[in-house]
Amino acid sequence: MKKYDMQPTTDNLILSITKDITGRNQNIYYLLRLLNEQDEAMSIAINGSWGTGKTFFIKQCQLILDNAFSCKNDKITQAVQTICPGEKGLANIQKTHFRTAYYDAWEHDNEEDPIASLIRCLATTDWSTRAKETLVKATQIGASILNATTHIDLESLAKKLRNNSNLLKADNIELLKEQFNTTLAKLAPEQGKLIIFIDELDRCKPTYAVKLLERIKHYFNNPNVSFIFSTDLEQLRHTITQYYGSKFNGYQYLDRFFNLVVSLPEPDIDRYFDNTKNILDTARHFEKSDPKSTYYYLFCKELINHFSFSIRQINHFYLKTNSATYNLIDPILNPQGFSSPAERHGRFIIYDFLLPLMNALNQADINEYNNFISGNASKEILSILSSSQYFTKYYKDISDNKANIDVIKGVSDIYNAIFNDQELTSLKISNECYIEYPSQYKKRLIDACNLMSPETRIN
Incomplete structure (x- = not known):
């Protein structure tokens, strides 16, 4: 049993771009073109719910930004050319030279103050050795800010960057902020920008x-340093409300920090499946020549759309359902006599339609799933079957x-049987379809959905 989730390794990032696996290449290009057109620093939120591929998206953007001007890796060069086809496309993302850093908040x-870990993040990037002196100074000033505002001492970090460095001592926080931002500006490439x-x-x-947002707002105020936040704004709003209280307006608070909010587009599901x-x-x-023409695929896709599954949820749904x-x-497909x-048609309904529905319910709403397996499914849940164009066609x-x-009565009869x-010995749907001892399938379906069936495929 292998997971379908792709980790954001360099190879996977390249593959996802060259094959445009999620259909978001154009969106990457538009975001990079927007960054190249900005005269001042920006704070941009990439908004998407959990599991929609935000991390993958921003790391794809980072890969292109880091290699837009020159790259010795042919595969990465191909990825850049895929995002920016033609000389004009490439020129649109080469108006500004960017240097990037990635910070997993x-x-x-568990750390006390974000300034320490942000500086540490900058100090461990691939390009940090080329900006060692600037990073040492930023560390020194950052340490002074922290010494004045917290109990954190960054002296050890400074020593790692340059032996025997003495931390700056200053009482004027505003002056420190100014020095800090002047120093940060030098981390950006000449006439370019630093993107964090x-x-x-x-x-x-x-x-x-809250502390991270406010530290960035207060201390990272530099025209050459921009931030791109990958986040679920609805979840972040709840986080802010937890901190400040239920009557606090989380959206207005967040509006102070983000100059622009970009919603992550829905993935192209067909492209994603193909790749x-x-x-x-x-x-x-079912169908080796065209698997996407099968009832199984088409009904599963209906379930994905009905429950608005994210990429991560799609991966988990298919891993379990397959x-x-x-x-x-x-x-059913390879009968052995x-x-x-007619009985195979009945089993087809059970395993090709009922079982995927149960797996989707189990993932989307455990209460609805429990109601379903206990014989108390709501009309709304049963209507997922009766309103399915593919179940209706097959039925x-x-x-x-x-x-x-x-069809509505047919679905109800099958479900209740x-x-x-427990007493029904046979459910006749038509001369071409019946289910013998239908109640025997209750346990089989539940065991299969829990992956506790002897028929579960584990390789």
């Missing part, structure tokens, strides 16, 4: 999230009187 939210990507802010403890290894294995089990379903549908065509195709089919009627 969640990794540092701040990731996972919405996952931080309220105290740290995510093995995610369509079960669909290929594992639970693959071996169960094999005897132990069941009639009508296997029905006797195709012109007068009550499996989850509520």
